[in-house]
Amino acid sequence: MIQSSSTPDRKAVRQGLADPERAPAGAQDRFWVYPTEECLTRCGTGKDGLSAKEAARRLLDFGPNVAVEPTRRRILAKIGKRLVEPLIAILIAAALISGATGDWASFGIILTILGLSIALDVTQEHRAEAAADALKRSVAVRSTVERDGKPLSLPVDEIVPGDIVLLRAGDLVPADGIVLDTKAAHTNEALLTGEPFPVEKRPGPSNADTPAEAFNALFGGTALVSGEATMLVVATGAQTRFGGIAAALRTVEPPTAFERELHAFGILILRMTAFLVLFVLLANLMLHRPAIESFLFAVALAVGLTPELLPMIMTVTLSRGAVRMAARKVVVKRLSAIHDLGAMDVLCTDKTGTLTEASIALVGHPDLNGVDSERVIELATVNSRFESGVRSALDDAILAHAEDKSLDAWRRIADVPFDFERRRVSVLAAKDGERILIVKGAPEEILARCDRVDQGTSVAIALDSNVRMRLERLLEEKSTQGLRCLGVAWRSIPADRDRPAVDDEQDLVFSGYCVFADPPKASAAQAIARLEAVGVKIKIISGDAAPVLHHIVGALDVPAHGLLTGAEIAKLGDEALAVRAVQTDLFARVSPDQKTRIVRALQAQGHTVGFIGDGINDAPAIKAADAGLSVDGASDVARAAADMILLEHDLGVVADGVAEGRRTYANIMKYIRMGTSSNFGNMLSMAFASLFLPFLPLTPIQVLLNNLLYDVSETGIPFDNVDEREIARPHTWNMHELLRFSLIMGPLSSVFDIATFVVLLQGFGASAEVFRTGWFVESTATQILVVFLIRTSLPAWISGPNKVLVASSLLTLGVALLMALSPMGMGLGFVTLPWPILAILAVLGAGYLLMAEILKRFALPKQRSIARRYSRGLKAAG
Ligand SMILES: Nc1ncnc2c1ncn2[C@@H]1O[C@H](COP(=O)(O)OP(=O)(O)OP(=O)(O)O)[C@@H](O)[C@H]1O
Numbered sequence: 001m002i003q004s005s006s007t008p009d010r011k012a013v014r015q016g017l018a019d020p021e022r023a024p025a026g027a028q029d030r031f032w033v034y035p036t037e038e039c040l041t042r043c044g045t046g047k048d049g050l051s052a053k054e055a056a057r058r059l060l061d062f063g064p065n066v067a068v069e070p071t072r073r074r075i076l077a078k079i080g081k082r083l084v085e086p087l088i089a090i091l092i093a094a095a096l097i098s099g100a101t102g103d104w105a106s107f108g109i110i111l112t113i114l115g116l117s118i119a120l121d122v123t124q125e126h127r128a129e130a131a132a133d134a135l136k137r138s139v140a141v142r143s144t145v146e147r148d149g150k151p152l153s154l155p156v157d158e159i160v161p162g163d164i165v166l167l168r169a170g171d172l173v174p175a176d177g178i179v180l181d182t183k184a185a186h187t188n189e190a191l192l193t194g195e196p197f198p199v200e201k202r203p204g205p206s207n208a209d210t211p212a213e214a215f216n217a218l219f220g221g222t223a224l225v226s227g228e229a230t231m232l233v234v235a236t237g238a239q240t241r242f243g244g245i246a247a248a249l250r251t252v253e254p255p256t257a258f259e260r261e262l263h264a265f266g267i268l269i270l271r272m273t274a275f276l277v278l279f280v281l282l283a284n285l286m287l288h289r290p291a292i293e294s295f296l297f298a299v300a301l302a303v304g305l306t307p308e309l310l311p312m313i314m315t316v317t318l319s320r321g322a323v324r325m326a327a328r329k330v331v332v333k334r335l336s337a338i339h340d341l342g343a344m345d346v347l348c349t350d351k352t353g354t355l356t357e358a359s360i361a362l363v364g365h366p367d368l369n370g371v372d373s374e375r376v377i378e379l380a381t382v383n384s385r386f387e388s389g390v391r392s393a394l395d396d397a398i399l400a401h402a403e404d405k406s407l408d409a410w411r412r413i414a415d416v417p418f419d420f421e422r423r424r425v426s427v428l429a430a431k432d433g434e435r436i437l438i439v440k441g442a443p444e445e446i447l448a449r450c451d452r453v454d455q456g457t458s459v460a461i462a463l464d465s466n467v468r469m470r471l472e473r474l475l476e477e478k479s480t481q482g483l484r485c486l487g488v489a490w491r492s493i494p495a496d497r498d499r500p501a502v503d504d505e506q507d508l509v510f511s512g513y514c515v516f517a518d519p520p521k522a523s524a525a526q527a528i529a530r531l532e533a534v535g536v537k538i539k540i541i542s543g544d545a546a547p548v549l550h551h552i553v554g555a556l557d558v559p560a561h562g563l564l565t566g567a568e569i570a571k572l573g574d575e576a577l578a579v580r581a582v583q584t585d586l587f588a589r590v591s592p593d594q595k596t597r598i599v600r601a602l603q604a605q606g607h608t609v610g611f612i613g614d615g616i617n618d619a620p621a622i623k624a625a626d627a628g629l630s631v632d633g634a635s636d637v638a639r640a641a642a643d644m645i646l647l648e649h650d651l652g653v654v655a656d657g658v659a660e661g662r663r664t665y666a667n668i669m670k671y672i673r674m675g676t677s678s679n680f681g682n683m684l685s686m687a688f689a690s691l692f693l694p695f696l697p698l699t700p701i702q703v704l705l706n707n708l709l710y711d712v713s714e715t716g717i718p719f720d721n722v723d724e725r726e727i728a729r730p731h732t733w734n735m736h737e738l739l740r741f742s743l744i745m746g747p748l749s750s751v752f753d754i755a756t757f758v759v760l761l762q763g764f765g766a767s768a769e770v771f772r773t774g775w776f777v778e779s780t781a782t783q784i785l786v787v788f789l790i791r792t793s794l795p796a797w798i799s800g801p802n803k804v805l806v807a808s809s810l811l812t813l814g815v816a817l818l819m820a821l822s823p824m825g826m827g828l829g830f831v832t833l834p835w836p837i838l839a840i841l842a843v844l845g846a847g848y849l850l851m852a853e854i855l856k857r858f859a860l861p862k863q864r865s866i867a868r869r870y871s872r873g874l875k876a877a878g
């Protein structure tokens with residue numbers, strides 16, 4: 001029966017174990033001090049967990065189980081935030097002043113333009129974020145929870161106090177609670193306590209004062225690294241210890257290098273804008289122009305100059321990138337990691353599953369004489385069957401091989417679970433009343449702890465140097481064929497001992513090897529060639545032995561230089577490691593924290609580092625890497641640490657992702673180039689023209705309209721196609737290149753602007769209205785059309801733009817012309833233009849575009865040599 005449904009006293013649950021009246025003195029939030037039964041009653045639950053109905057009620061009451069409420073702003077909040085941006089606020093104030101002075105037309109138009117541009121910004125951003133969020137949810141971590149007495153897999157944010165959660169090695173602990181039952185459960189609590197080694201958990205109560213000492217408590221955010229545990233949840237979300245820490249720190253993801261550069265760049269533009277606008281305002285006032293109009297003109301200029309769409313373009317481009325990557329089987333959890341993936345120039349990868357098929361099969365179990373021995377496989381099977389830690393693919397292979405063998409004669413007593421530092425696992429088991437400790441693990445580790453060796457079925461003989469050499473030769477023979485080996489050994493244990501320890505793993509009798517085949521993945525060779533061809537160096541970092549790695553790179557025909565082993569790395573300081581890591585492509589027998597050290601070392605040398613892995617042992621390195629990658633079937637811990645999840649365990653998918661990352665970057669750069677050349681150039685010309693003309697070159701409203709149309713035309717940029725040559729190398733932000741671009745394209749624009757001014761004024765003696773209409777048409781049209789030239793370093797007619805960009809640009813251009821040239825524009829101060837002026841403007845516009853096409857060769861970064869290297873690489877990749 002499910003107890004909870006008869007205990008609907010939710011208030012008591014909410015007060016929970018912290019209820020000061022019912023709690024023992026000083027217990028407060030030390031929920032681990034209560035006996036198990038009392039904990040269950042206080043949480044209004046039973047060993048079968050909650051009913052679905054009660055859980056739903058509690059979810060409403062306690063809220064979702066997330067440590068920090070997502071900061072995703074709701075639509076209204078987003079609009080609100082934009083309304084208080086200084087420029088917008090000034091414009092609103094200006095509109096109100098216009099209204100107060102009776103100028104209702106300006107009032108209406110300014111507010112309409114503002115409303116449209118904010119709506120454009122917010123809806124684009126919101127839609128993009130929603131799409132990216134939906135993808136992210138699809139790879140969210142889940143937990144197995146007892147509901148209605150049955151185990152059910154649920155997203156962790158649906159867990160409530162009173163839930164019973166079933167945890168296995170590799171799972172993340174989803175909330176705070178106590179263990180009801182454990183099987184050799186060990187957790188890593190480094191996050192909470194700083195303690196790097198696994199701590200054992202068993203049912204309580206414990207009267208510990210601190211979480212670190214509470215052997216029966218589990219804390220959300222830590223990880224179960226071995227064994228199994230049944231957990232009663234007592235606190236979720238922000239009520240958890242880690243939730244508290246997270247909320248206190250309000251940890252925001254640190255910005256990526258690209259975001260930092262972009263921010264610095266934005267500040268630069270803002271400063272220039274402020275300076276320019278103040279200058280224009282002062283000058284106009286000194287020329288005794290009408291104050292309000294001069295002020296509005298200056299503000300409109302400022303609006304035109306600021307790259308106000310940049311954040312939106314970033315979000316939309318990244319989300320769009322995320323959606324495209326999802327189509328290529330990469331799910332992005334942290335959007336800005338897309339940049340990191342594109343900028344990545346070193347990718348560290350594990351071996352099993354990424355470079356091999358991960359269809360591991362046991363192909364032999366030889367003893368000292370090299371012949372398959374029944375005793376070796378029996379011991380190995382007992383060990384694999386009875387161990388409580390993460391059961392690895394090697395264990396599965398052993399169990400699959402020995403499927404028909406009965407282990408009825410064996411009884412499990414205890415074990416010392418596997419860990420990646422020891423690289424071995426021990427099981428204490430009994431057969432016919434005799435207790436033996438069976439140890440299996442990395443052959444070197446096992447051999448080093450043996451002093452005797454099984455000789456067939458007869459008694460063990462001493463493991464002298466001669467025998468040791470025979471065993472090592474046998475191991476080498478297998479390893480150089482690319483076969484992985486585990487050593488199997490044993491020792492007797494007195495009948496009264498039932499808690500074995502690591503110290504017992506010595507004076508062992510060597511029994512033999514288990515030999516495994518894991519064929520190399522054919523597709524990996526091609527993927528590696530693709531990655532290397534686009535400037536991503538591959539480094540293989542594995543816990544496996546050196547000969548196996550050598551065999552793999554040989555079989556895949558991967559060019560790999562140098563090899564460092566974990567033992568060698570342990571002797572190197574961080575600086576020495578940094579130098580060696582750059583030169584080395586293979587890393588064997590490395591421990592989990594050495595994986596992290598290698599990543600850090602490469603980063604210290606200025607590399608943007610990616611790491612792909614699937615094990616608990618890979619998680620810290622995945623977290624440390626700039627682009628942390630994991631795969632769909634990986635352990636929770638690895639998936640939680642990753643920035644992106646590959647739905648297919650295939651390096652080819654990474655290569656696709658890299659291309660997407662670079663595509664995203666290229667499109668953002670298009671927006672920035674547009675801003676720094678055409679838009680900036682036009683606003684600049686206008687600012688200075690205002691000083692020399694007898695009237696304002698455009699009315700403030702016309703400036704705002706120009707800006708709005710320009711913004712709309714650019715909404716197609718995130719969808720644009722990117723030339724192959726742009727994705728042929730890792731991108732890095734280059735201020736120098738951007739400056740060169742602006743210094744060539746900016747003046748070009750100004751030359752044509754001045755020509756336009758001169759022609760209109762001198763050639764046609766244009767009135768203020770005619771001048772403004774002509775200039776509006778000219779500047780809006782060139783500003784919009786130049787995107788087709790700037791978007792590519794190839795000749796514009798070779799590189800095809802995406803149809804979304806074509807549509808957004810041409811439609812807005814049409815609207816702009818319609819507004820300026822048809823009677824519709826009367827209210828905006830436009831007049832009909834005589835056809836000679838139109839013709840001249842068309843010639844000038846065409847001339848500008850032609851010159852821009854010619855000059856962009858010098859303005860855009862040269863990528864010819866890279867493109868050539870890229871196509872050569874592609875050919876090499878077949
Ligand atoms: N279940 C197990 N029992 C005993 N020893 C094991 C077991 N699993 C792994 N080992 C030992 O630990 C070593 C490191 O583990 P593993 O190969 O999984 O590391 P890794 O760094 O994840 O390697 P990879 O790059 O292949 O993913 C293995 O080579 C093996 O010697």
Ligand SMILES: [Mg+2]
Nearest residue numbers: 350352614615
């Ligand atoms: Mg692994």
